[in-house]
Amino acid sequence: MAVTYVDHMGSDLSVVNAARVSFARESRDLGPNDIGLINFLMRERHASPFEHATLTVLVDTPIGVQREWMRHRTQSFNEFSTRYAKIGEPEFYIPPEDALRTQVGKPGAYHFEALEAEKAPAAREKFESAYQAALDAYHELLDMGVARELARNVLPLGMHTRFYATANLRNWLNFLSLRTDSNALREIRDEAARVEALIEDLFPHTYSAWLQHERHAI
Numbered sequence: 673m674a675v676t677y678v679d680h681m682g683s684d685l686s687v688v689n690a691a692r693v694s695f696a697r698e699s700r701d702l703g704p705n706d707i708g709l710i711n712f713l714m715r716e717r718h719a720s721p722f723e724h725a726t727l728t729v730l731v732d733t734p735i736g737v738q739r740e741w742m743r744h745r746t747q748s749f750n751e752f753s754t755r756y757a758k759i760g761e762p763e764f765y766i767p768p769e770d771a772l773r774t775q776v777g778k779p780g781a782y783h784f785e786a787l788e789a790e791k792a793p794a795a796r797e798k799f800e801s802a803y804q805a806a807l808d809a810y811h812e813l814l815d816m817g818v819a820r821e822l823a824r825n826v827l828p829l830g831m832h833t834r835f836y837a838t839a840n841l842r843n844w845l846n847f848l849s850l851r852t853d854s855n856a857l858r859e860i861r862d863e864a865a866r867v868e869a870l871i872e873d874l875f876p877h878t879y880s881a882w883l884q885h886e887r888h889a890i
């Protein structure tokens with residue numbers, strides 16, 4: 673699983689100047705007043721100035737994780753096509769031992785606990801054999817002449833896919849609020865943490881203001 677930086681537009685200064693245009697003013701360099709303004713905007717939920725900076729990432733993740741990710745309608749996506757391209761040597765998600773978990777409790781009031789250690793090797797083996805069987809079926813269907821767009825139906829949620837995701841800073845913060853929360857799927861939390869590191873690096877003052885305001889969506 674990976675989240676790789678592709679491109680970005682703007683900086684903390686873009687946020688500041690999007691706000692300052694209201695008063696026909698502009699900052700050339702980010703100064704203490706500008707950092708104060710970012711905090712003010714975050715605190716007062718004046719969100720639109722945060723829409724003038726963007727980040728694009730390349731995500732490599734299982735389809736099951738991607739399905740949750742793509743619920744974020746304010747992002748723009750482009751994905752590897754299993755309709756146009758034959759799948760070469762796909763990667764499949766076999767949870768590492770520390771991610772193997774069991775659900776305890778009822779829907780709405782449950783938590784996860786580690787799967788008993790002695791069950792872990794058999795569980796991981798089951799993932800692996802099921803993936804292999806699905807991949808074999810895919811290749812057999814292609815060999816029979818079945819179209820790629822049909823043969824792909826036998827492939828599982830654990831198969832990795834790759835996609836570009838672009839969003840503005842405001843919507844990345846919304847994504848991070850939701851997907852780094854302890855209630856979110858562990859695997860998407862891992863990916864969101866990688867996005868968070870990029871946001872911190874590229875937009876440090878916006879990131880710091882967001883942390884001060886308890887990681888709320890704006």
Ligand SMILES: Cc1cc2nc3c(=O)[nH]c(=O)nc-3n(C[C@H](O)[C@H](O)[C@H](O)COP(=O)(O)OP(=O)(O)OC[C@H]3O[C@@H](n4cnc5c(N)ncnc54)[C@H](O)[C@@H]3O)c2cc1C
Nearest residue numbers: 740743744745746747843846847850851853855856857889
């Ligand atoms: C822990 C967790 C569990 C979840 N469980 C489920 C589940 O069981 N079933 C399920 O279907 N989904 C589930 N979701 C998905 C969730 O309901 C959201 O669809 C997803 O998190 C995207 O959030 P968002 O709408 O804020 O993001 P975006 O789609 O990026 O939207 C950002 C913001 O834009 C605004 N917006 C966007 N579109 C609209 C619109 N059409 N109308 C009004 N405002 C809009 C909203 O303010 C929104 O917060 C879950 C999410 C999480 C984090």
